Amino acid sequence: MNKKLKVLFILLAFAIILTGCGANISVPGEVGQDIISADKALNLMGNKDVIIVDTQKSSDFKDQHLTGSVNISRNDITTFGPYPNMLAGASKVESTLANNGISNQSEIFIYDNNNNMDAARLWWTMLVYGHDTAKMKVISGGLAALKEAGADFTNGDYKVEKAEYNITEKNEDLIASKADILEKLNTEADNFAILDVRTAAEVGKGVIPGAIHINYLENNQDSGEFYPPSYIQRYYPDNNIIPDKEVIIYCQTSIRAAQSFLALHNAGYRDLKLYDGAWIEWSSDNSTPKGMLTGAPVQPNAQDGS
Structure with missing residues (x-):
């Protein structure tokens, strides 16, 4: 290998290390x-x-x-x-x-x-x-x-002067329905991921088929504060939740799912949907398919959590 090609190879390898594994943040x-x-x-x-x-x-x-x-x-x-x-x-x-x-x-x-x-x-x-x-x-x-x-x-109550708030839109692109998920499962496409953010005990009783499990608490440091975007950008791609795919997030009633939605959005993910009916809707319908997890989440490949 000549000197110019060797330098180019080193620079390319260094760039790959800096960008991490698959996090293509467009914003x-x-x-x-x-x-x-x-x-x-x-x-x-x-x-x-x-x-x-x-x-x-x-x-x-x-x-x-x-x-x-x-x-x-x-x-x-x-x-x-x-x-x-x-x-x-x-x-x-x-x-x-x-x-x-x-x-x-x-x-x-x-x-x-x-x-x-x-x-x-x-x-x-x-x-x-x-x-x-x-x-x-x-x-x-x-x-x-x-x-x-x-x-x-x-402590105690509060008083506030009333304002005017007008809602003129509802962004349905941020919401997934049971029908949406069933359609995606039936097409067997690989351009989406389903993220289950419940506890290990909960997912042990069943998940939406193909779901990836990452407990929503994994977004928090020991202090209770969120991990920074740099950490999220490493951790989630390591678990096949990448920005290039549509990510559908759910938990039992999708309150915890909103926390994971926020953590990912803050890290630059934009193709996100929250399944609002959540597992409680999915599991109550005998006609929907149920699956079991195939493995636990892997740990991030970077050492700092700052």
Whole structure:
């Protein structure tokens, strides 16, 4: 091998190492824009007009919440029919947001006390109904991270001036139905992946055939904060969840699935769908096929989790 070819080979190998295995992120400017650290959130709160949304249960919110925050709980943005925790209609979401002083132009920071899943579910709901992604962020690590960052907390009820919120669209491209999945399974195409984010015990009782299992908690560090995009961009491709494929995500009722959706979206994945009916719908239909997992997720091939 001559000297020029050897140099070219070394440079190519180095580029492959830097880019990782298969992560083809097409929106680098938007990577990392959906999740914000508690420290950074607190700094921005003091310099701009941001609405802070606490997504705890109303009883937990009354016990303690970030001073100045409003409360939008899971029940405020979901419906209980035909299956639990499904996406609420536009009118209910409109009322919920407006009653909490949120307009279409509002910039919001969202947090929870539940492994980032309820904050992510509100974020996903607003994404579906057309809120500008640049104007909403989830605070990584939620309430615990805010406390660690020195935030002020209070208790009791709150008062807020009502705003006007108008929903003009519903992005169906972000939602998968049972029929959508059955059609894909019947075509035996390889341009999609199904991601089950439940626990090992849950998936041990059955999955949608061909599903890849990655517990949603794998998105969180020990501190409860999300792993950064660089980690997600390594970990998921190592488990055959790559940006080039459509990824359909589900759990039992797709609240946890919203957290994985957010982690992937924050890492630059864009062809994502949440199966809102989730395993509770799939498993209750005797006609749908069920499968079993063939193996556990592999560990990422990089050593840092920063």
